[in-house]
Amino acid sequence: MIVGMDSRDLPTQAELELTRDQALVGLDGRALRRAHQNGEKNRLSRGVYLSARVWDAADDDARYLLRVKSVVLTRQARPVLSHFSAARVWGIPILGSWPREVHLMARGGGTRGSKYGIVWHHDSLPDDEVTDIDGFLVTSRLRTLVDLARSTRFLSAVVSLDAGLSAAYRLPDGQRDRDIAKGELVEAVARLGSVRGCRGARLAAGFADGLSGSPGESASRANIFLSGFPAPLLQVSYPRIEGGEDIVDFTWEARHHVRRVPVLGEFDGKVKYTRNEYTHGLPIEEIVWREKVREDRLRAPGRGMVRWLWDVALNPVALRARLINAGLRPER
Known part of the structure; x- marks a missing residue:
């Protein structure tokens, strides 16, 4: 079992097989679809396949990160990961299993419907709340915590916020990141105003404590x-x-x-x-x-x-x- 797989351990693009790449060499996606039907390959997202052997060896953390990368590879421009997907890249835990859907932040106006395993979010996102982690564009750690506080139930929000505030927090590659003070989180949540999920976010942010030693605690x-x-x-x-x-x-x-x-x-x-x-x-x-x-x-x-x-x-x-x-x- 692959435990704690980070983005640098993921299969390369050559191992993540895209139907669009088949067309570049004069083929189509039928061979990949047949391999999926035969159980030889898993379909991670629309048009992206992976060896069933690699998928079976991965745990829930690794599988979700594989789904995230598969969606990123299908976009024409680098998308900004948010919510659960940003949390996974940051190494911030949630309570329970990761979702099947990949969460992206819509930028540049317009409204995009959520389908094909992608959930689009249309909230305002300043440039200083976007950063690069191991080649992924993600919402900042503070913004990710605020989004989780708004969108998850109290227990899971506390698990995520406690971990994100911990002085022991490390990036997935083991490097230190700047500490986030609880006051920063509380202020960021207060700036939400009266948007959906603000009451639950205020409760979770006020309760969060970086001294908790584990998700179970x-x-x-x-x-x-x-x-x-x-x-x-x-x-x-x-x-x-x-x-x-x-x-x-x-x-x-x-x-x-x-x-x-x-x-x-x-x-x-x-x-x-x-x-x-x-x-x-x-x-x-x-x-x-x-x-x-x-x-x-x-x-x-x-x-x-x-x-x-x-x-x-x-x-x-x-x-x-x-x-x-x-x-x-x-x-x-």
Whole structure:
């Protein structure tokens, strides 16, 4: 499986086969269409095909980026990617799977209908809100965050905005990009005025926090808020007696707990136990044991602790029950 494929890893134009290129050498697109019908090739967009072997080896992230590139290759002029498509090029996550459609910003006047796997957006787009990332023209990172805040539901918007505001944000090639302060985002959303989606965008922008450590933590935090619990402190550090520190995803101070003790909360994502950049080559048994020792160490001074996985993070009823069982009180 190809994980985290960026634009430089994508198949070349020779591997992405276009029916229009067939005509240049005296052929037509019938051979490509037959290969698609036989299951040998996948059609990514109108007139663009790719080997089924390459497609099958790609994950959801990589497949969407392949769709984006296939649409870009069919345009006569370089289009400006926006919304989900710009987010994918920037490496900004969303909640759930990527859409099938590629999102483009219409420029130069006129109205274009959305069809053939392309969604056109007709909002005003100043030149300083367009940039080049690995050969793609995309809306700026700040503009992309604003567009996502307007057009996605609260949980997904929070996941995207938290990641876009994070000081740990890196471009897909691993390079640093300038930090975006939360105040910048809030001001940019305020400038929207009364356009469609502005109320949801203001709520998401006001709630966003670059301290969230992962999409799972962001989704959890959003459902904690929607369930009426007090806002936890994020990424609190607890020194170890033997040196070093343990950093905890969520901390509720004693006044929020019926037993008058602090409560620590941890979201556990699967990648912590499966990806080599997190496991450092350790066997799963050793990772689980170290997590148990860490949890015992954090509980020892009389703190409460509650943990959950993705299924609970995305289920506000289950998360609410888990937090109440840990002794937390909803405020509303």
